[in-house]
Each structure stands twice: as C-alpha cells, then as structure tokens.
Amino acid sequence: MRNLWKAVNNMEELFVGYVLLILAFGATWQVVMRYGFNIAYDWFEEWARYLTILVTFMGASLGVKYGTHFSMEALTQYSPDWLAHLLKVVANLVASIIMAVACYFAWIQISKLARYGVLTPATQVPMWIPYLPIGLFSAVISIRFFMQSVKHGKAILSKEPFCRTRGPA
Amino acid sequence: MIAFMFILFGALLVLSTPIAIVLLTVTGATLYFYLGVPLQAIVQQLFNGMDNFILLAIPFFILAGSIMAEGSISKYLVDVMNLLVGRFRGGLAFASVLACIFFAAISGSSPATVIAIGGIMIPALVKSGYGDRFSTGLLTCAGSLGILIPPSIPMVLYCLVMNASVGKLFMAGFLPGLLIGGVLMLYAFILARKHGWRTTQDISFREGLRLIKKASWGLAMPVIVLGGIYTGIFTPTEAAAVSVVYAVLVEVFIYKGLTWSRFNKTLKEATVLSASLLFIIACAMTFIWLLTREQLPVKAAEFIVAHVGNKYLFLFAINILLLIIGCLMDIVSAILVLSPILFVTLQEFDIDLIHFGIMMIVNVEFGFLTFPFGLNLFVSMGITGKTLTDVAKAVMPFLFLLLICLLIITYVPSISLVLPNWLMP
Numbered sequence: 001m002r003n004l005w006k007a008v009n010n011m012e013e014l015f016v017g018y019v020l021l022i023l024a025f026g027a028t029w030q031v032v033m034r035y036g037f038n039i040a041y042d043w044f045e046e047w048a049r050y051l052t053i054l055v056t057f058m059g060a061s062l063g064v065k066y067g068t069h070f071s072m073e074a075l076t077q078y079s080p081d082w083l084a085h086l087l088k089v090v091a092n093l094v095a096s097i098i099m100a101v102a103c104y105f106a107w108i109q110i111s112k113l114a115r116y117g118v119l120t121p122a123t124q125v126p127m128w129i130p131y132l133p134i135g136l137f138s139a140v141i142s143i144r145f146f147m148q149s150v151k152h153g154k155a156i157l158s159k160e161p162f163c164r165t166r167g168p169a
Numbered sequence: 170m171i172a173f174m175f176i177l178f179g180a181l182l183v184l185s186t187p188i189a190i191v192l193l194t195v196t197g198a199t200l201y202f203y204l205g206v207p208l209q210a211i212v213q214q215l216f217n218g219m220d221n222f223i224l225l226a227i228p229f230f231i232l233a234g235s236i237m238a239e240g241s242i243s244k245y246l247v248d249v250m251n252l253l254v255g256r257f258r259g260g261l262a263f264a265s266v267l268a269c270i271f272f273a274a275i276s277g278s279s280p281a282t283v284i285a286i287g288g289i290m291i292p293a294l295v296k297s298g299y300g301d302r303f304s305t306g307l308l309t310c311a312g313s314l315g316i317l318i319p320p321s322i323p324m325v326l327y328c329l330v331m332n333a334s335v336g337k338l339f340m341a342g343f344l345p346g347l348l349i350g351g352v353l354m355l356y357a358f359i360l361a362r363k364h365g366w367r368t369t370q371d372i373s374f375r376e377g378l379r380l381i382k383k384a385s386w387g388l389a390m391p392v393i394v395l396g397g398i399y400t401g402i403f404t405p406t407e408a409a410a411v412s413v414v415y416a417v418l419v420e421v422f423i424y425k426g427l428t429w430s431r432f433n434k435t436l437k438e439a440t441v442l443s444a445s446l447l448f449i450i451a452c453a454m455t456f457i458w459l460l461t462r463e464q465l466p467v468k469a470a471e472f473i474v475a476h477v478g479n480k481y482l483f484l485f486a487i488n489i490l491l492l493i494i495g496c497l498m499d500i501v502s503a504i505l506v507l508s509p510i511l512f513v514t515l516q517e518f519d520i521d522l523i524h525f526g527i528m529m530i531v532n533v534e535f536g537f538l539t540f541p542f543g544l545n546l547f548v549s550m551g552i553t554g555k556t557l558t559d560v561a562k563a564v565m566p567f568l569f570l571l572l573i574c575l576l577i578i579t580y581v582p583s584i585s586l587v588l589p590n591w592l593m594p
Contacts, residue, residue: 016444017436020228021417027225027410031403045222053219055228056451059444060189068445069187070499076185091186098194106212134215 016059023048046122050130057137064095064144076162084162085152092149099142106135170203171465188502189445192452196459204463211455218454219447222406223335226325227450228443229409234281234315235439236416237272237387241426243285245384246271247293252377259361261297262307263354265290269311270350273318274391275412277325279537283312283548291552299366302563303357309549309560310567311353313534318346319395320412323501323533324526325405326450330457330509333522335405336398337589341523344584345531349574356570386419399592446501453505460509470513480518484528484579487511491532492539500536504529527585531575538564538571 026044033039063069071091076084110128118127155162174195181191193211200206237243250264250271257263268286276282287308294304316323319339328335360366372380381388394412397403403411420427427435460466477483494503508529515525537545540561549560578584 013437013440014433017433017440020232020440020443021413021436023225024229024232024410024413027229027407028414031397031407031411035402048225049220049222052225052228052447053216055440056219056444056447059440060448062441063445063448066441068441069189070445070449070502071185071187072182072498073185074497075183087185091181091184091190094181094184094186094194095190098190098197101197101208102193102211102215105207105209109209109212112209131212131216134212 012058013062016055016062019051019055023051042122046120050120053130054133057133057141061137061140061144064141064148067148081160081162082156085156085160088152088162089149089156092145092152096142096145096149099138099145103135103138103142106131106138110135170199170463171468173203174199182498188499189449189452192449192456192506196452196456199459214455214458215451218458219451221329222404223325223329224447224450226320226335226406226409227322227446228440229406229413230277230320230322230325231281231443231446232436232439233409233412233416234276234278234285235435236413236420236427236432237276238281238285238288239427239431239435240416240420241424242275242384242387242390242416242419243268243272244289244426245380245424246387247286247289248380249384249388252372252380258367259354259357260367261290261294262299262303262357262361262366265294265308266311266350266353266357269308269314270318270346271388271391273315273346274320275387275394276315277320277322277409279313279315279534280544280548282315283309283545284552287312287549288552291549297366300360300364302559303360305549305553305555305560306563306565306567307353307357309545309564310538310571311350312545312548313537313571314346314350316533316537317342317349317527317530319343320405320408321530322446323504323530326446326501326505327508327526327529329450330453330505331512331522331526333526334593337523337593338526339395339398339405340589340593341527341585342530343588345527345574345578348577348584349531349534349571352570352574353567356566386423390415390419449502449505453502456506457509466510466513469510470517473511473514474517480520481580483514483518484520488528488532488575488579491529492535495532495536495543496539500533503536504533521582521586523589524582524585528575528579531571531578535568535571535575538568 027048030041030044076087110131113128113131114126119125120127120130177198178191178195181194197208197211200210201208247264247268250267251261254260254263254267265286268290269282272282272285291304291308295301319342321339321342324338324342325335327333328338390412393415394408397411398405398408421432473483477486491500491503494500515522537543540546540557546557546560546564550557553560
C-alpha cells in the first residue's frame with residue numbers, strides 16, 4: 001500500500017513536470033511553424049494559458065508537501081522549537097481555511113459558468129473546464145496545509161526539534 | 170481599511186504564513202469586511218491573473234536553468250573562459266566571473282548560476298591557492314548576475330505587474346550586469362596582485378580549438394535565445410520555451426551528461442519551485458487588483474510626494490527599504506507587492522519604469538546575498554559545506570562592492586537606459 005502511495009505521488013510530480021515540458025516543445029513547434037510555414041495555431045496559446053493554471057495549482061499542492069512555499073521565517077528561525085512549531089500550526093491552519101474558502105467559491109464559479117454555458121474564446125470549449133484545477137486543487141492544497149498543521153501539532157507534543165532548513169529552492 | 174490591511178499583512182507574515190496565502194487572506198478579508206464584494210471575485214481574479222501567456226516564461230526559464238545547472242554546459246563554458254583569461258594574474262577569478270556572466274545570458278536564475286558555475290569554480294579556485302573565503306564570496310556574488318543579465322525571471326515578474334516591456338528590461342540589464350562583473354574582476358585583480366595569485370596553464374592551440382568546439386553548443390545559446398527575441402522571431406515566452414528544448418537536446422542527446430533519472434529529478438524540483446512562484450503571482454495579481462480597485466497606489470503616491478521632497482531621496486529611501494526587506498523575507502515576493510503600489514509615485518517623480526526595474530533587480534541580487542534568507546547563501550552552503558554564517562561573512566566585501574554599483578545604477582539612469590533607448594526606441 002505504501003509503495004502504491006509512493007508511486008501515485010511520483011506520478012503526480014512527474015505529470016506536472018511533463019506538462020511543462022510538452023508546453024515548451026509545443027511553443028517551440030509553434031515558432032517553427034510560424035516562421036517556416038506561416039501557420040499559427042490559435043488554440044495553442046489559449047490552452048497553454050489554461051494548462052499554466054493547472055500546473056500552478058497542482059504544483060502548489062506539491063509545494064505544500066515539500067515546504068517550498070516562501071514565507072518569512074524571521075521569527076521561527078530564532079524562537080524555541082515549541083514556539084516555532086506552534087507558529088506553524090497557526091500559519092498552516094490559516095492557509096488551510098483560506099484555501100477551503102477559495103475552494104468553496106471556485107465551485108460556485110464553476111457551477112455558474114456551466115449553467116450559463118460560457119465558452120472559451122478560441123476553442124469554444126466550456127469555460128468551466130479551465131476553472132476546474134482551481135476548484136480541485138484548492139481543496140487538495142487546503143487538506144495538505146491542514147495535514148502540515150497537524151504534523152507540527154504532533155511535533156509539539158513529542159518535543160520534536162524544529163527543522164530550520166529551506167526547501168529545494 | 171488601509172490600517173486593517175497593513176496589520177493583517179504584518180501579523181500573517183510574522184506568523185510565517187506562506188506569502189501567497191498572506192496576499193490571498195488580506196485580499197479576501199478586505200473584500201468581505203470592508204467592501205462587501207462577493208468572494209467569488211477572488212476566484213475570478215486568481216484565474217484572470219494566471220490567464221497570461223507571458224507567465225509561462227517563468228517555469229520555462231527555471232526549467233532551462235535547472236537542466237543546464239545539472240548538465241555539462243557549464244563545465245565546457247568554464248573551460249573556454251579559462252582558456253581566454255586563465256593565463257593572466259588572477260585569471261581563474263576572471264574566468265569565474267566571465268563564466269557567470271555567460272551562464273547568466275543563457276539562464277534567468279541566480280541560484281542556478283551559483284550551482285552551475287560555483288560548483289565547478291569554487292573548488293578549482295581554492296585548489297589553485299585563491300583564498301577559501303574569497304572564492305566562496307566571489308562565486309556566490311557573481312552568481313547573482315544570473316538575474317541582471319538577460320534573460321531573467323524576476324525581470325519577467327516585474328514587467329508582468331508593472332505592464333512594462335520585457336524586451337526593453339532585458340536589454341537594460343546588459344550594461345549594469347557588465348558593470349558589476351567588471352567591478353568584481355577589478356577587485357579580484359587587486360587581490361591577485363597583492364597575494365600573487367597566478368594560475369600557470371599551458372594549453373596548446375589544438376587543445377584550445379577542441380575546448381571551443383566542445384563548448385560551441387553552450388556558446389550558441391545566448392545568440393539563439395536573445396537574438397531570437399531582439400530580431401522579433403519569437404516572444405520572450407517562446408524564447409524561454411526554445412531555451413528549454415535546446416537545453417534538453419544538448420544536455421540529454423549531445424553532451425549526454427544527464428541521465429533520464431537525473432533529468433526526471435531535475436524536472437520535478439524545477440516544477441515544484443516554479444509552481445510555488447506561480448502561486449505567489451496568482452495571489453499577488455489578486456492583491457494588485459484590489460489595490461488598483463481601491464486606488465491605493467494613487468493614495469500612496471500622494472502620501473510619498475507630500476513627505477519625500479525629491480526623487481533622489483525617494484530612490485534612496487526605496488533602496489534602504491528593500492535592503493531591510495531583503496534581510497527579512499523573500500525579496501522577489503516583496504517586489505511583486507511593492508512595485509505596483511509605487512507605480513503612480515514613479516510617474517509623479519518622472520522615474521523611468523525600466524530604470525526603476527533595473528534598480529529593483531539589483532536589490533533582488535542583494536536579497537539573494539543577505540543573511541539570513543539569501544537564496545545564494547544556501548546554495549553556496551550546499552556546494553562548500555560551510556555554515557551559513559561563514560558563507561555570509563565571505564560575501565560581505567562583495568556586498569560592499571555591490572552597494573557601490575547599486576548607487577551608481579540608481580543615480581545614473583543612462584547606464585540602464587542607453588541600450589534600450591538606442592536599440593528599441
């Protein structure tokens with residue numbers, strides 16, 4: 001079960017990476033076609049923009065897991081371990097709540113767009129589809145922030161030292 | 170309302186809440202408690218803020234920089250720079266700075282430049298008898314040129330929030346970048362004379378040609394990427410995409426210095442880092458929308474103009490403010506928030522957006538080098554195995570040099586503006 005979970009996590013990370021890579025190859029292909037054959041694909045730029053939204057929100061949820069979101073660590077850096085953990089409990093809880101609120105309103109927006117049948121300008125695809133990553137991944141981000149909050153809460157109880165190193169940035 | 174926003178912003182920052190969340194919470198709470206706007210507006214603004222093709226340039230430049238930092242391009246670049254200037258007094262230090270300048274012209278990231286060039290040159294300098302502290306300080310500092318010499322990720326961000334021309338800002342970064350590079354080399358020369366640092370190397374003509382041939386794929390990259398932008402063949406976003414494709418083809422298929430498993434690892438790390446930055450931008454765009462809606466930049470301008478006598482004092486105060494902020498938080502996020510607030514003030518004082526942008530970028534360089542949150546310091550820690558304090562101490566003399574350059578760039582706008590005004594009127 002643990003191996004399966006690890007494989008799913010790995011797939012999630014690679015998926016976002018390869019979407020970016022495909023977009024890079026797509027944009028280069030676009031340049032070649034435009035200058036070589038005078039052909040421009042209208043749909044590419046529109047879908048590249050929408051896929052950026054997917055990459056942002058899916059990647060941001062991974063960022064919570066790896067602690068790569070930038071924050072001001074001036075206080076946690078120099079406070080005792082229990083206080084640093086406590087600050088993180090509150091900070092992650094605030095983040096979890098605001099992302100839950102964003103998720104709620106994202107779904108209201110998605111259902112409104114679906115109800116009114118709004119379409120994207122170039123490819124005429126239902127507009128709620130590009131909004132979908134915001135609704136889905138703000139929920140995942142909220143859950144992951146909550147899990148981080150719980151993790152730091154447990155660390156206070158078990159008197160675990162506070163890790164003061166930065167993420168892969 | 171402004172006091173509420175200010176207090177909430179400060180409180181959440183101090184709590185160590187992620188900056189993106191701080192921006193989103195302040196925007197949401199202000200809309201809900203003071204303006205009675207439905208919170209659905211936040212979702213719309215998150216979407217609208219991201220619905221911009223130029224944004225893709227950021228993950229592309231991060232990805233290209235990471236691939237090249239992991240691969241072999243940097244090694245071959247170093248060999249060629251060493252071939253060119255290595256024989257002079259302090260030549261290895263010159264080669265280090267030149268390699269950083271060249272790598273900066275193919276990558277838009279400061280930490281990637283430190284990893285790519287510092288990883289090779291710090292041990293090489295130390296081995297050749299250059300001081301340990303000098304070598305670490307020089308490469309940590311010269312790596313920060315990665316964001317001043319185009320292409321540059323923070324420049325794309327600045328242009329995005331200030332609605333400025335990416336091409337012009339890129340062009341404006343050249344001379345200030347060369348100025349800082351020149352000052353670093355001059356300092357290296359003075360120290361080399363004092364300590365008698367000299368690297369004896371004997372490379373034959375044939376060997377030299379072989380090195381240049383080997384490095385030609387890397388040497389051609391700035392010509393393709395920057396040449397493509399300025400000849401109008403592609404947009405900055407497309408240039409970033411081309412640099413990713415080029416880096417993948419060269420590193421994986423030509424130099425074969427990157428295995429697939431290492432490539433996948435690099436891809437994952439670059440993606441997560443990119444997404445963290447893009448998420449801040451999404452939230453910052455929502456915050457900027459609120460600022461503009463409530464005309465806060467106009468109010469800020471009225472306040473600043475009434476209290477700060479002239480533009481020189483204003484520029485000085487901004488520099489001091491950014492230097493302090495750089496010691497407290499991620500400076501790139503600070504610029505995303507501060508620049509739009511100051512937009513109207515810049516017009517009032519008749520300060521050029523491009524010149525101000527370059528000044529901001531040099532401040533970002535400072536932020537990358539100042540204790541305790543400078544990103545380059547952490548990268549150098551990883552390369553050298555030194556403590557954060559040791560790396561920060563090694564960087565100190567170079568910070569002083571950078572400060573002099575910052576003052577020159579701030580008060581002599583033509584250094585930044587001469588190239589864009591001449592070539593892109």
